[in-house]
Amino acid sequence: xxxxxxxxxxxxxxxxxxxxxxxxxxxxxxxxxxxxxxxxxxxxxxxxxxxxxxxxxxxxxxxxxxxxxxxxxxxxxxxxxxxxxxxxxxxxxxxxxxxxxxxxxxxxxxxxxxxxxxxxxxxxxxxxxxxxxxxxxxxxxxxxxxxxxxxxxxxxxxxxxxxxxxxxxxxxxxxxxxxxxxxxxxxxxxxxxxxxxxxxxxxxxxxxxxxxxxxxxxxxxxxxxxxxxxxxxxxxxxxxxxxxxxxxxxxxxxxxxxxxxxxxxxxxxxxxxxxxxxxxxxxxxxxxxxxxxxxxxxxxxxxxxxx
Numbered sequence: 001x002x003x004x005x006x007x008x009x010x011x012x013x014x015x016x017x018x019x020x021x022x023x024x025x026x027x028x029x030x031x032x033x034x035x036x037x038x039x040x041x042x043x044x045x046x047x048x049x050x051x052x053x054x055x056x057x058x059x060x061x062x063x064x065x066x067x068x069x070x071x072x073x074x075x076x077x078x079x080x081x082x083x084x085x086x087x088x089x090x091x092x093x094x095x096x097x098x099x100x101x102x103x104x105x106x107x108x109x110x111x112x113x114x115x116x117x118x119x120x121x122x123x124x125x126x127x128x129x130x131x132x133x134x135x136x137x138x139x140x141x142x143x144x145x146x147x148x149x150x151x152x153x154x155x156x157x158x159x160x161x162x163x164x165x166x167x168x169x170x171x172x173x174x175x176x177x178x179x180x181x182x183x184x185x186x187x188x189x190x191x192x193x194x195x196x197x198x199x200x201x202x203x204x205x206x207x208x209x210x211x212x213x214x215x216x217x218x219x220x221x222x223x224x225x226x227x228x229x230x231x232x233x234x235x236x237x238x239x240x241x242x243x244x245x246x247x248x249x250x251x252x253x254x255x256x257x258x259x260x261x262x263x264x265x266x267x268x269x270x271x272x273x274x275x276x277x278x279x280x281x282x283x284x285x286x287x288x289x290x291x292x293x294x295x296x297x298x299x300x301x302x303x304x305x306x307x
Contacts, residue, residue: 001272003149004303007052007060009185009252012082012089014042018075019068032124032131034226039256045088051255051264058288058302061252061295062089063159063185064120069097073109080113080153090293093118093159098147099138107154117295118157118181123170124189126163131191133287139166145173148180157181160214163189164197167204178213178216181294186254187240202239202253209243209278215294216244218271218286219254222261230270237274246282250291251275 013020049057065162073094078164083089094110096103096119110116123144125137137146140164151158160182162170167188175180188208190201208214218237221228241249250272255264275283284303292299 001055001268001287003056003280004058004060004288005052005055005251006090006288006297006299006303007253007255008183008250008295009063009219009254010048010060010089011065011257012043012045012048012062012079013042013065013067014078015040015123016042016266018071018077019066021067022154023036030130032133032223033257033260036260038260041144043256045082045086048088048255052253052268053260054265055268059090059297059299060088061091061093061290061291061297062288064092064095066122066296067095069095072096072106074286076113076116078109080115083115089115090297090299091117091148093120093157095120096147097121099141099143100147101143103147104150104153107156109150111154112173116156118159119151120159120161120185122161123166124161125166126191129200131163137166139170146174149177152177152179157183159183159185160208161185161189163191164201164204165194168207171204171207174208174211178211179207180210180213182208182211182214183250183294184208184214184216186223187216187218188238189220189223190236192224198236201236205240205243211250212242215248215250215290216240217250219252219267220258221267221270222258227260228261230273234274237271239288246278246285247290248294249286250294251287252291 023040076094092115096106124133128133191197221233
């Protein structure tokens, strides 16, 4: 790819340093990710750069990788040291439990790291045990809304990973907090197998797209179907772009997780093909400029040099 790429969503982990329950044996094919044994190994910046070697990588946003919640600050401190030494990650989306009674202290501790731009607490709830990440929908808990309300005071945005049926009531919460930037993960994770699954996704995404502080990240087609094809996901991706516009859309690799469902190059080639019909300025925005602006990365000069 000749235009620069800022990866808006990727992961690193060191299995000798931190505990990741979801990357710890025994493995099986249950749950949203299926069998994760293929990625249950340490993954560091050199490997990341090698995986993205074809894609003119100039920066990347690390999103918390499911470390033990008690090690959330340790994960951030480790990533901060990596970034200071290696320039990757460029920025960090850290973990915090927004229902925690001490949420202000948790947010303040994360925000003290100067690469931290936001928080992700995965909130996907689904009645199907094979789909759900959570035993209950925490976004219905008033404590979660109170925790969300504290993000702006700490200068933090929020990465939203939820299912479409949750979006309307989450949008009502976000409406009260226009000062909190929100980035939807994995194009909103539509579930075509649900009754009117795409219709539910469309309704939820429209509610979120109506809020100017919300953007969308295009990644994770394997969360829609593990055997995804470009023909399956292209209409969904195009509709997401149409809903949010090319100024609120970011492409992302989600490596190494997405490699469970296809190679890095297969994912990126699909995105590049879908974006090929857009003008160059829109492609540059979706592949790099929007991530630079929305995550406040300060990579303007690198983007000019990489043009």
